[in-house]
Amino acid sequence: MLLALVAAVAFGAVVARLAVVQVAGAEQYRELGMDQRVRRVGLAAERGGIFDRNGLALAVSSPAETVWADPRVIDDPIGYAHALAPVVGVDEASLAERLAATDKSFVYVARQVDDVTVSRVRSLELPGIDFVPESRREYPAELLAAPVLGFVGTDNNGLAGLESQYDELLTGTPGELVVERDPRGREIPNGNRQVTVPERGSDIVLTLDEAIQYEAEQALVEQVERADAAGGTAVVLDVDSGDILALASVTGGSDGARASSSREHNRSVTDVYEPGSTNKVITVAGAIEEGLVGPDTHLSVPMTTSLGGFTFEDHDPHADAWWSVSDILRESSNVGTIMIGGKLGREHFDHYVRAFGFGSTTGLGFPGEPPGIILPLDQYTDSSMGSMPIGNGLAVTALQMVNVYATIAGAGSQRTPRLVAATIDEDGTRVDMPASEPREVISPGTAATMTTMLQQVVAEGTGQNAAVPGYPVAGKTGTARKPPYDEPPYQYVASFAGFAPADNPRLAAIVVLDEPSSAIYGGEVAAPAFARIMQFALRQERVASSVPVQGAVPSATTGTSNVTASTPPE
């Protein structure tokens, strides 16, 4: 009887305890168990790609794996670190510290490692070490358009260039993996497994043409080397749409010239320079638009002139010359242009430099794009109308300057330059970005007059090296001394900006060389690169020749190709 009583009490105690655990404390113990077993792993979304206008990949993501660890199940963090560190290439001491953080359930061991490393880590068979898929950013064309594309950080977030500008678009929506794992970190079969699929980011289709971009970079590399310059930049624009077909940046130096890397400036858009004589088109166009002068208006142009205590002179010595406005532009006369600027007046001059886009960003939205440096009208000095009409005392980007010539080429109307043509979302739906509406800056008549004069610059003036066989070219050379101006040695910026075919403009382009040493004039160092780039771009765009070529055009020797010729196979 007593035994039965004891058994009954014991059994009752067991039942009561069961009731406490499984009924009263069910939720609490269930949560404890889940907390032990359930792992939440973030699934990174694949970043959208960046493509040129023909669909060639410029930036894409490829699968990679990230090695992670659960410190709570690692009983020998030092031993683990000793085994893993040489395999994954991380510092052993810092890895051991991370693996010893038992208050955490997830620590990174190494991010985005290659397949060989993954295999070697797996072969170690270390419990608590696992892998999570991530993606690694790849730039298949390497340095092509690198400063334009920019780069991403370890977490695939855009840090520069287009990767930064369009980071939100390119970044998808991350997902999540919820799994149950045993104490050794292995997934429990038939356990709770939930996947929230990540949403891939959108792709971006650029207006860049990979072939034209490559040719622009190669031409610029050769010319920067040939001229022993500090660097250079080139831009090619489609006149009708404002599409940027090439945006090249090159870095010079004692080791030779090379295309700029993603960590260097996108010079065409972010770097300002004093444009020099390429700016004279604005002075002349403004005066013609205001009806103050015409292409055949003649002026008596002396060799020098003074304004505000400063003396301005023409480059080539000459006696007082009876020059037309066309002559002044063709010969790039500083004094003649200052005289035209004097007729235009500071108010009108200020109006036209701003109407052509100086003093404000182009609307491209590229990170780091400056508006340029233009004196406010109320800060003009007595000498301002001596320097600014000839392209000194103001600073612009290469993109702003080429857009001036694209405006003239576009019958006087300016478009906002465009770098992104379309986006493609995760479902493959393409959304085209609309081209901007043109905005009239000067009348079509003035634009046509300017085109004729600029053709003379190439045909007979300082821009003869910019000629492209088979196509009429219009453009202007520029050579500007960089500050400080007072003492030698002086440094210069040499440039050529123009468009072709002049009779039916399709493309505008600019080449700017920074601190050329072998020669300093835009007509000598920038114009030949412009010709090469423009010819290639016109051919690439299937623009038919419009000028008959009689006989072979003598080729000006500008140096040897940097490609080593090899004997063709027999």
Add this chain to the structure above:
Amino acid sequence: MQTARRVRRLVTALSVVVGAVLVLAVAFHVTLAQGQLELDQLRARAVEEQDGYERARVEVAAAAAPDEIVRRAQELGMIVPDEILHVSSLPGTTAVVPESPATSPSTMGSWPTVKPHLGE
């Protein structure tokens, strides 16, 4: 006696049924686990194939890059010509239009060397 026999038969039958149900339950779970395993393997394979496709895509893009094409062409013995000549059909035009002045000096004399079967 008969009642006891009936009860025993009932208990035996019940035990058999319960045992059979338990065995079926186990078999069901085994099938479920096997199916889950297979599903996991298929998922993993799908992910592998997708990864393989994306890696191949990067390889194709790298192979199509201009620098790579130039490098490969040079490996095959191709050379950049000293002068690039374009054919134009515009009336009044000489048949060939030389490359712009920025390139190397004209080597029209080398044309027969390049295309001897076309003559001078």
